[in-house]
Amino acid sequence: MEEPSPPHSALSTAAGRGCFVTTIVALVVLLAGLVLRVWVQVKRRQPIKMHDYFYFAGFLFAVAYSTTFLYAIYPLGLEMLNQDFARVHPKRAVQLLKLITASPILWAIATTLVKLCLLALFYEIFPSALVRYLIGVIAALSIMLGLSGILLGVLMCKPFAYNWDKTIRSGHCGNSDAMQIALSSANMAIELMIIILPTSILWKLQMPRRSKIILNVVFSLGLCVCAMNLTRVVLVCYKSRTGFTYTVLLTVLLCTLDVNIGLICASTPTLASLVVARRSGSEEDRATPSPVINSFARRRMKLKAQLSRSQRARDNDISLLSMNTEDNETLQQGSGLGRSVGDTSSVTEGEVAEGI
Numbered sequence: 001m002e003e004p005s006p007p008h009s010a011l012s013t014a015a016g017r018g019c020f021v022t023t024i025v026a027l028v029v030l031l032a033g034l035v036l037r038v039w040v041q042v043k044r045r046q047p048i049k050m051h052d053y054f055y056f057a058g059f060l061f062a063v064a065y066s067t068t069f070l071y072a073i074y075p076l077g078l079e080m081l082n083q084d085f086a087r088v089h090p091k092r093a094v095q096l097l098k099l100i101t102a103s104p105i106l107w108a109i110a111t112t113l114v115k116l117c118l119l120a121l122f123y124e125i126f127p128s129a130l131v132r133y134l135i136g137v138i139a140a141l142s143i144m145l146g147l148s149g150i151l152l153g154v155l156m157c158k159p160f161a162y163n164w165d166k167t168i169r170s171g172h173c174g175n176s177d178a179m180q181i182a183l184s185s186a187n188m189a190i191e192l193m194i195i196i197l198p199t200s201i202l203w204k205l206q207m208p209r210r211s212k213i214i215l216n217v218v219f220s221l222g223l224c225v226c227a228m229n230l231t232r233v234v235l236v237c238y239k240s241r242t243g244f245t246y247t248v249l250l251t252v253l254l255c256t257l258d259v260n261i262g263l264i265c266a267s268t269p270t271l272a273s274l275v276v277a278r279r280s281g282s283e284e285d286r287a288t289p290s291p292v293i294n295s296f297a298r299r300r301m302k303l304k305a306q307l308s309r310s311q312r313a314r315d316n317d318i319s320l321l322s323m324n325t326e327d328n329e330t331l332q333q334g335s336g337l338g339r340s341v342g343d344t345s346s347v348t349e350g351e352v353a354e355g356i
């Protein structure tokens with residue numbers, strides 16, 4: 001016997017529609033960043049490096065996490081999940097609970113890959129031994145946090161099926177609220193380290209102030225991620241006021257944006273090289289006269305070219321004339337000197353003859 005269709009779906013509420021549309025927009029932006037990143041690498045024939053592998057792997061898990069969230073909203077109806085919904089639609093409720101169980105594991109893997117992508121990029125940019133040591137420490141902390149999230153997601157309830165099957169009498173779960181607060185707080189602390197690391201170094205580099213500001217703004221997008229983690233902590237603490245399903249809906253949305261914004265920050269330096277190249281190309285185009293100009297400008301340029309050629313020819317004539325004048329004066333001085341030398345030599349010979 002088939003289950004009756006639910007009277008409402010999550011898309012019929014403002015919160016459901018907002019979360020669904022926001023996730024779709026984030027996925028579109030993320031996909032555009034991936035396409036541009038691959039295009040830049042192919043165009044410039046750049047080899048695939050370590051941070052590229054982390055980026056592509058993080059992209060796959062981010063898409064998987066976002067797709068899971070979209071499927072939970074529609075058609076399953078995540079915001080409608082409550083006891084009445086589970087009684088009327090038990091199969092859908094089981095599917096939703098399975099997705100909720102898998103989502104922390106996917107998020108832990110995705111956010112760890114994003115952090116490793118950024119850290120691998122910093123390791124390539126900054127050659128300082130001290131900075132690379134700090135990058136290694138933060139990478140180790142990120143990996144440990146990711147493993148902790150995976151283990152907590154797997155071991156939170158015993159047996160594991162108790163996550164979605166509450167009819168198991170011997171089953172029990174730990175404090176999921178404390179787990180979410182601990183993971184969000186630790187994640188926020190590590191992300192602050194990742195933000196402070198490049199911004200503190202960029203201001204010491206010898207580069208234009210405008211470039212420093214742009215790069216710091218790009219890396220400071222991570223502050224939005226920190227704000228999202230703080231909001232998650234607040235939502236969990238006030239879950240009794242906001243309700244379970246509403247808290248789950250917003251929490252998963254914030255986790256989705258957390259991963260997507262992190263990937264956008266990771267791809268921004270690569271896309272910045274494309275902007276710089278296009279800007280330099282546009283400056284060269286502005287310096288080169290465009291072939292599509294009006295006739296007045298063309299005649300004016302032609303007249304200037306003729307005037308410049310005639311001016312150069314006149315200058316050449318003047319220089320040749322001055323050179324000829326100098327040569328004539330030199331020849332005249334040489335002939336006069338020759339006559340004076342001849343007179344002197346003749347007088348000398350006469351005097352010698354007289355003396356003899």
